[in-house]
Amino acid sequence: QDSIYVPLLTYRTGAFAGSGIHIADGMRDYLTMLNERDGGIGGVKLVLEECETGYDTKKGIECYEAVKSKNPVVMNPWSTGITLPLIPRAAVDKIPILSMAYGLSASADGQTFPWVFNPPATYWDGLSQIISYLGTKEGGLDKLKGKKIGYIFLDAGYGREPIPLLEQLAKDYGFEVKFYPIAAQDMQNQSSQWLNVRRDKPDYMVLWGWGAMNGAAVKEAARTGYPMDKFYSVWWPGDDDLRATGEPAKGFKSLNWHSADGNYKALADIKKHVVDKKLSQANPDKVGEVLYNRGVYNSMLIAEGIRNAQKVSGKKVVTGEDVRRGLETMDINADRLKEMGMEGFAQPIKLTCADHNGHLATFMQEWDGKKFVKISEPIPPMVDKVKPLLDSAAKDYAEKNAGWPKRSEACDKAS
Amino acid sequence: MLYNVLIDPFVMMGSAPDLLIQTLWEGLVAGVLYALIALGFVLIFKASGVFNFAQGIMVVFAALTLVGLHEMGVPALLALILTIGVMFILAVTVERVVLRPLVNQPDIILFMATFGLTYFLIGFGELIFGGNPKQMIAQELYLPQGSTDLDLFGGLVRFQHIDIAAAVIASLIIAVLAVFFSKTRIGRALRAVADSHKAALSVGISLGQIWVIVWFAAGIVALVAGIMWGARSDVSFALQIVALKALPVLILGGFTSIPGAIVGGLIIGVSEKLGEFYWGGLVGGGIETWLAYIIALLFLLYRPQGLFGERIIERI
Amino acid sequence: MFYREAGQFKTTYAADMAIFPLREDRIGLAVIIVCAYALVFTGNSFLLQAVMIPFLVFSLAAIGLNLLTGYTGLLSLGTGAFMGVGAYACYKLTTAFPGLNIIICILASGLFSAAIGVLFGLPSLRIKGFYLAVATLAAQFFLQWCFIRVPWLVNYNVSGAIEAPLRTLFGVPIVGATATPETRYLVVLTLVIGLTWVASNIVHGRIGRAWMAVRDMDIAAELIGIRLLRTKLLAFAVSSYYCGVAGALLVFLWYGGAEYDVFNINQSFFILFMVIIGGLGSLIGSFMGAALIFILPIILGMVMPAILSPFGIGITAATVEHLRFMIVGALIIFFLIVEPHGLARLWQIGKQKLRVWPFPY
Amino acid sequence: MSQAIPTPAGVPAPDAVLVVNNIEVIYDHVILVLKGVSLSVPQGGIVALLGANGAGKTTTLKAISNLLHAERGEVTKGSVVFEGQRIDKLSPNQVVRRGCIQVLEGRHCFGHLTIEENLLTGAFTRRDGNAAIKADLEAIYDYFPRLRQRRHSMSGYTSGGEQQMCAIGRAMMSRPTMILLDEPSMGLAPQVVEEIFEIVQKLNVTQGVSFLLAEQNTNMALKYATYGYILETGRVVMDGPAVGLRENEDVKEFYLGVADGSQKSFRNVKSYKRRKRWLA
Amino acid sequence: MRPFENPVIPQRETLLAVENVSLAFGGVKALTDVSFDIRKGEIRAIIGPNGAGKTSMLNCINGFYHPTHGSITFKGEKRRRMRPSAAARGGIARTFQNVALFKGMSTLDNIMTGRSLKMHKGFFWQMLRYGPALKEEAGHRRVVEDIIDFLEIQHIRRTPVGKLPYGLQKRVELGRALAMEPELLLLDEPMAGMNLEEKEDMSRFILDVNQHFGTTIALIEHDMGVVMDLSDRVVVLEYGRKIADGTPQEVKRDEKVVAAYLGVAH
Numbered sequence A: 001q002d003s004i005y006v007p008l009l010t011y012r013t014g015a016f017a018g019s020g021i022h023i024a025d026g027m028r029d030y031l032t033m034l035n036e037r038d039g040g041i042g043g044v045k046l047v048l049e050e051c052e053t054g055y056d057t058k059k060g061i062e063c064y065e066a067v068k069s070k071n072p073v074v075m076n077p078w079s080t081g082i083t084l085p086l087i088p089r090a091a092v093d094k095i096p097i098l099s100m101a102y103g104l105s106a107s108a109d110g111q112t113f114p115w116v117f118n119p120p121a122t123y124w125d126g127l128s129q130i131i132s133y134l135g136t137k138e139g140g141l142d143k144l145k146g147k148k149i150g151y152i153f154l155d156a157g158y159g160r161e162p163i164p165l166l167e168q169l170a171k172d173y174g175f176e177v178k179f180y181p182i183a184a185q186d187m188q189n190q191s192s193q194w195l196n197v198r199r200d201k202p203d204y205m206v207l208w209g210w211g212a213m214n215g216a217a218v219k220e221a222a223r224t225g226y227p228m229d230k231f232y233s234v235w236w237p238g239d240d241d242l243r244a245t246g247e248p249a250k251g252f253k254s255l256n257w258h259s260a261d262g263n264y265k266a267l268a269d270i271k272k273h274v275v276d277k278k279l280s281q282a283n284p285d286k287v288g289e290v291l292y293n294r295g296v297y298n299s300m301l302i303a304e305g306i307r308n309a310q311k312v313s314g315k316k317v318v319t320g321e322d323v324r325r326g327l328e329t330m331d332i333n334a335d336r337l338k339e340m341g342m343e344g345f346a347q348p349i350k351l352t353c354a355d356h357n358g359h360l361a362t363f364m365q366e367w368d369g370k371k372f373v374k375i376s377e378p379i380p381p382m383v384d385k386v387k388p389l390l391d392s393a394a395k396d397y398a399e400k401n402a403g404w405p406k407r408s409e410a411c412d413k414a415s
Numbered sequence B: 001m002l003y004n005v006l007i008d009p010f011v012m013m014g015s016a017p018d019l020l021i022q023t024l025w026e027g028l029v030a031g032v033l034y035a036l037i038a039l040g041f042v043l044i045f046k047a048s049g050v051f052n053f054a055q056g057i058m059v060v061f062a063a064l065t066l067v068g069l070h071e072m073g074v075p076a077l078l079a080l081i082l083t084i085g086v087m088f089i090l091a092v093t094v095e096r097v098v099l100r101p102l103v104n105q106p107d108i109i110l111f112m113a114t115f116g117l118t119y120f121l122i123g124f125g126e127l128i129f130g131g132n133p134k135q136m137i138a139q140e141l142y143l144p145q146g147s148t149d150l151d152l153f154g155g156l157v158r159f160q161h162i163d164i165a166a167a168v169i170a171s172l173i174i175a176v177l178a179v180f181f182s183k184t185r186i187g188r189a190l191r192a193v194a195d196s197h198k199a200a201l202s203v204g205i206s207l208g209q210i211w212v213i214v215w216f217a218a219g220i221v222a223l224v225a226g227i228m229w230g231a232r233s234d235v236s237f238a239l240q241i242v243a244l245k246a247l248p249v250l251i252l253g254g255f256t257s258i259p260g261a262i263v264g265g266l267i268i269g270v271s272e273k274l275g276e277f278y279w280g281g282l283v284g285g286g287i288e289t290w291l292a293y294i295i296a297l298l299f300l301l302y303r304p305q306g307l308f309g310e311r312i313i314e315r316i
Numbered sequence C: 001m002f003y004r005e006a007g008q009f010k011t012t013y014a015a016d017m018a019i020f021p022l023r024e025d026r027i028g029l030a031v032i033i034v035c036a037y038a039l040v041f042t043g044n045s046f047l048l049q050a051v052m053i054p055f056l057v058f059s060l061a062a063i064g065l066n067l068l069t070g071y072t073g074l075l076s077l078g079t080g081a082f083m084g085v086g087a088y089a090c091y092k093l094t095t096a097f098p099g100l101n102i103i104i105c106i107l108a109s110g111l112f113s114a115a116i117g118v119l120f121g122l123p124s125l126r127i128k129g130f131y132l133a134v135a136t137l138a139a140q141f142f143l144q145w146c147f148i149r150v151p152w153l154v155n156y157n158v159s160g161a162i163e164a165p166l167r168t169l170f171g172v173p174i175v176g177a178t179a180t181p182e183t184r185y186l187v188v189l190t191l192v193i194g195l196t197w198v199a200s201n202i203v204h205g206r207i208g209r210a211w212m213a214v215r216d217m218d219i220a221a222e223l224i225g226i227r228l229l230r231t232k233l234l235a236f237a238v239s240s241y242y243c244g245v246a247g248a249l250l251v252f253l254w255y256g257g258a259e260y261d262v263f264n265i266n267q268s269f270f271i272l273f274m275v276i277i278g279g280l281g282s283l284i285g286s287f288m289g290a291a292l293i294f295i296l297p298i299i300l301g302m303v304m305p306a307i308l309s310p311f312g313i314g315i316t317a318a319t320v321e322h323l324r325f326m327i328v329g330a331l332i333i334f335f336l337i338v339e340p341h342g343l344a345r346l347w348q349i350g351k352q353k354l355r356v357w358p359f360p361y
Numbered sequence D: 001m002s003q004a005i006p007t008p009a010g011v012p013a014p015d016a017v018l019v020v021n022n023i024e025v026i027y028d029h030v031i032l033v034l035k036g037v038s039l040s041v042p043q044g045g046i047v048a049l050l051g052a053n054g055a056g057k058t059t060t061l062k063a064i065s066n067l068l069h070a071e072r073g074e075v076t077k078g079s080v081v082f083e084g085q086r087i088d089k090l091s092p093n094q095v096v097r098r099g100c101i102q103v104l105e106g107r108h109c110f111g112h113l114t115i116e117e118n119l120l121t122g123a124f125t126r127r128d129g130n131a132a133i134k135a136d137l138e139a140i141y142d143y144f145p146r147l148r149q150r151r152h153s154m155s156g157y158t159s160g161g162e163q164q165m166c167a168i169g170r171a172m173m174s175r176p177t178m179i180l181l182d183e184p185s186m187g188l189a190p191q192v193v194e195e196i197f198e199i200v201q202k203l204n205v206t207q208g209v210s211f212l213l214a215e216q217n218t219n220m221a222l223k224y225a226t227y228g229y230i231l232e233t234g235r236v237v238m239d240g241p242a243v244g245l246r247e248n249e250d251v252k253e254f255y256l257g258v259a260d261g262s263q264k265s266f267r268n269v270k271s272y273k274r275r276k277r278w279l280a
Numbered sequence E: 001m002r003p004f005e006n007p008v009i010p011q012r013e014t015l016l017a018v019e020n021v022s023l024a025f026g027g028v029k030a031l032t033d034v035s036f037d038i039r040k041g042e043i044r045a046i047i048g049p050n051g052a053g054k055t056s057m058l059n060c061i062n063g064f065y066h067p068t069h070g071s072i073t074f075k076g077e078k079r080r081r082m083r084p085s086a087a088a089r090g091g092i093a094r095t096f097q098n099v100a101l102f103k104g105m106s107t108l109d110n111i112m113t114g115r116s117l118k119m120h121k122g123f124f125w126q127m128l129r130y131g132p133a134l135k136e137e138a139g140h141r142r143v144v145e146d147i148i149d150f151l152e153i154q155h156i157r158r159t160p161v162g163k164l165p166y167g168l169q170k171r172v173e174l175g176r177a178l179a180m181e182p183e184l185l186l187l188d189e190p191m192a193g194m195n196l197e198e199k200e201d202m203s204r205f206i207l208d209v210n211q212h213f214g215t216t217i218a219l220i221e222h223d224m225g226v227v228m229d230l231s232d233r234v235v236v237l238e239y240g241r242k243i244a245d246g247t248p249q250e251v252k253r254d255e256k257v258v259a260a261y262l263g264v265a266h
């Protein structure tokens, strides 16, 4: 066998396809580009296979089982619901899980979860970044005192996860929080929660949605006349979500950690080697948009993980075990980014045995009516607030799952 | 506690009447939209006793076809006409392929068949139009945009023009359908078919013709619902989930009644919004998902056939 | 010809009342069970883990729903939620009593869903048919809401999810990540066979007849002295019990961890369709329905690319999925047209034909 | 034994409106119910179809009106000719349009429609205007005064007999040229039974409507019919002019209940338990 | 064997007394002030034109309808409202005008359901279908097989009743009612849609049940031959009112009955 098998769990169908398609395209195109341009990684071709999950846990697990026997080097579940059941299996099946900025936040703790990686930031990081951005805008975090922040979220584990931190921050900085849960089946039917928003008149709104919920939330905000420039979101809204509302959505802001345009050599290569050769399923216009680039970033992490694995193991054809080590020793610095043709595409990131996340500083971007533009410098997360939460969550997980194995995997030096 | 449940909400209503009016209006609008989806169910149920699980996907499919055609460069109005044509073809196909061979089968079997249809339409729709959400071409269809803000009771109450349009169109459709089904011989035949396929066949009612008519009507209603919902959020397969909301509406209004669909829709819409707005906060919000069902359930305990549903005949 | 009952005489009523009075049936069943156990030796973990375990779990849930909808005629759209109750109950039990045998936990968790099922079954005395679906829908949405909103249910996990902890039976891990597919499969298979046997006993006796009487004509049933409310509630209880156990198995022996969303309305529909396509009022049908609705798409997903690629059709995973939806939809309609009473009836007719073979009738 | 009159199987009488030619019917793909039934109804005739329970009378009528399909039955052999044209491939509503309508056994009224609406659905295929339909409606009410009283009640709540009248009236509303009547007398009071047969005769004489009746009340049926067929387990075992059948000894004993020249008493049933089976 | 002519029955105790029962549905008066009694061991016929209220009367007796006025006394117990299942437990069984069998079940199972009231083994044993439950089941099965033999329907034991011809369905229905071992058996047009032969069979069964088990029978039937031959006493309803009550001979001669129901031909 002289190839490396990389399965991609994607969802181009179902209720969340609107977001899933772009991510899938980005992921696939970047890796295809490596195959086309460089003949794979370290001279070894990548064998790519998509498995359609429809964002459904059942199908996701079926996909996992289907690809498991083909020696995958890494799994990208692309859904928190699919990630959770896979976490305990990863160590047993020796396949690392890369859940990029989703999944179980606690899995940032590499000592407890040697097989799970969720770079570059956790939801707790994201929330703290939004709050500190608000703080700077107000002229200091202490100025948040007495302010009212509305939190509109998908009523699921994903949307509920930041709540403890949000409550704690509210206590620490003296602001008030209002919660607006949106059930999955009411994603596109949010009017009553927005009535509540109208009544409560929060000073800021924070959005924690996914799929059709994001677009609908922006539309509803425009309908109710909520000032768009006070509306912030975690990193999941894509260009399409905003475009549906168009001009009135101007001023909407969300976090991001990578560029939202296509002016990078790597993306140009994708255009040249993949899109123009009709090897991509993507609509060329979408190359360089937020979610497409998110997919690209995800694949970049995979590729780096594999490259590192080749380095630490000295093998060409690496295994899942090797890629786990590769990911743990990943250090993408500015030089490396430049080498990859991604200079300025994202900040440098470094993972370690203990830290599987990186807690990257993310920046704020704003919708200008046509596209997202970066409007802030990277905002570091509030480590002091986030770290204890992460630690206790990881400990909690290990305790509740009695018999959760202690880390036995050796720790490599960064290569 | 009791104060919070029984008194406080009403105090809130009294103290901010503008919000109350806005809530009522939002409830009415949501109600109209639910009713539009429910109406599609009612038409088909009324004429064949079939609970059409596919109504939700028909809404999506119709809207997607419209938008998809437009994206391919067909002018909006022509796309609308073509979409109506597609819905007609769908009606004929469904009658030929699904209903005709299953005539006189138990309701639940036909229900299941419409599930097969749902699956098929999902696959077909995504195959042709792709899975990504599309924007409704509201402007091109001359649907009004913007809103009117009225100064009422010391606060602004906002009426979206598109919502007003939805209400007007829904009322028109319902009026037309009500007349069509009550004043024509087809209307009577329809109810006969729903009662018994076998007896209807024996008196020479052409089930095929009736079914094509109602499925086509339901298709058009689905298209209208799709346009209206699509204009609110966007056109994607996630819209299908909203269609579930039509269930409590149907149950409340009665499966067989056209006015029932609208009245049920309004009741559910309004009580859901009021409930969420004034009482939801007590338990952390988000009670909208089940409130409608509980309301419908309590109501059914009192009147097992729904508001306007046909009496359930129990004789021996 | 191949299949004949002539010559097999029953000398006691007990023998005649046996669930499989025909020798051929009994032999066939034994062969199937032996084969099912023998699958362990294939060592194919995809087959066991991704096909057989879920198939058995869904079959069990389908049996549960079939007891309610197929045998008692009460339409339920709340199966998903009842499964959820089982799963969450099992989670609470295993974490509250870590020493308790996991099998006991699983079996006991069904009792909780049974209780909840009875509660939501109360309106069934007054509400009938599609209207009854609303009561169960209310259960579906309300319970699902509880799963998210009551942090106690997930032991205050921040992820809002439940995870299956490591549990062993006779020292062998059967729950948790280290349990091998083989042991999990054996446990599931044994439980499903046992519970199926019990279900078959129930439906063939007094209770089953009372259920069917209520289904076929509840007024007449009442007039011959069957107490409707009691009978219907019992059906709700037993059905929910099965669904609850299936839910517990789903999380503990298959997924290993789950969010509330696993038990959504689609799950309810999914099970309902298995029941209908398999055959209302047939236990074998529940298995057949689960096979058709769950396994068929898997097979399609695997064979379709193989079939289509020679024709040079550049087929993507998404297209496969779309075609899969279309084909499954079309097949459902096709099977219904061929035999509206489900695969089980098709099977019976097949047997009937074998019996008279080589003559057409 | 005595097959007094030869069967006209396959040889349509020149003036027959309806000819059933050696049809075979299978339910559910496996249950063979009719094993070659042939019969013919002459223009303006009243033909009785007699036979025990389960002989296949209803099935025969459904095969003619093409309603079998709805019960997962099918005609696998033979043909049905109505007014010179084959109708076995038509849809049920086309058969009704041609003037051949069936009154289903066991009432089958539309329970949620009122009696009057039920009657009006009978006129679904008619195109001759509201006035004519109104007039016919009145005529039906004249035939069945009980229906006039209950015209605005939901038929689901009316008594068994009322539903039976409603079903018959509904069929008459379509102005058929041929009515297939399945057990019209079932559940009707004796007086009404007689009235129904009077109506049948009247329609037959004044409007030339032909009838094929499946009837258990052999006495009545043979009194009004011109010709009769006796079915047994899916085969015609005997047929002949009604008068002839009435005089046949076996028919007398087993269908009419006249033994030794006098009516038997039901009290006395245990004294004889002898059955007649033509196909032993 | 009973004598050929209707016997003069000695005055026996009253099993069921209907007193001044009225029943109305909205504007429709189904029954108006009807009183009659049924004595132990007799065959009591109820006749009358269509829509006279005969079926409604039976429905009142076994609790499916509740009379708006009046009362019904069964075995000395007076009652106004009662659930049908309570009536069944009290010993009233019936058959229905529109066959009300459990269509999806076989003949055997249908008749077995008639035994439900008499089966008591609990859920636990039912689950195992072993020991006491199996014994109980076999015991009842024997009774049911006797009934099947008695009604001569052995050949359709395992057939789903939905597929049986009408006449046999009526017979199975009788079997189900008999399985309840009732004291009072209500038969609603048991012979509708039967030919002579089958009517004879049915008559035989009814007489046998009446004589051998001493079951009291209330019978609605439109075939006058059957009614006159079988019944001990006849009550005649018209438009919900009782217009005559007496022995068959008396009723037959009653002018009102002749005018309302029998017609001149009889």
Ligand SMILES: Nc1ncnc2c1ncn2[C@@H]1O[C@H](COP(=O)(O)OP(=O)(O)OP(=O)(O)O)[C@@H](O)[C@H]1O
Pocket: D027, D028, D031, D033, D051, D052, D053, D054, D055, D056, D057, D058, D059, D060, D071, D073, D105, E163, E164, E165, E166, E167, E168, E193
């Ligand atoms: N839908 C069906 N599926 C299977 N078998 C059927 C079906 N309908 C009727 N049969 C069978 O066909 C045979 C003839 O039935 P049919 O109803 O034609 O008899 P019939 O002469 O009308 O009897 P009756 O006097 O009771 O009305 C019966 O044995 C019956 O069991």
Ligand SMILES: Nc1ncnc2c1ncn2[C@@H]1O[C@H](COP(=O)(O)OP(=O)(O)OP(=O)(O)O)[C@@H](O)[C@H]1O
Pocket: B315, D153, D157, D158, D159, D160, D161, D162, D187, E025, E028, E029, E030, E048, E049, E050, E051, E052, E053, E054, E055, E056, E057, E097
């Ligand atoms: N539930 C009900 N609702 C309304 N009207 C009813 C109801 N039940 C019976 N009726 C009416 O009461 C009258 C008596 O009906 P019932 O069924 O008792 O008549 P019957 O004597 O049995 O007649 P048949 O001989 O035709 O069966 C009928 O006119 C019927 O329409």
Ligand SMILES: [Mg+2]
Pocket: D057, D058, D059, D105, D182, E166
């Ligand atoms: Mg018949």
Ligand SMILES: [Mg+2]
Pocket: D159, D160, D161, E054, E055, E056, E097
């Ligand atoms: Mg009656």
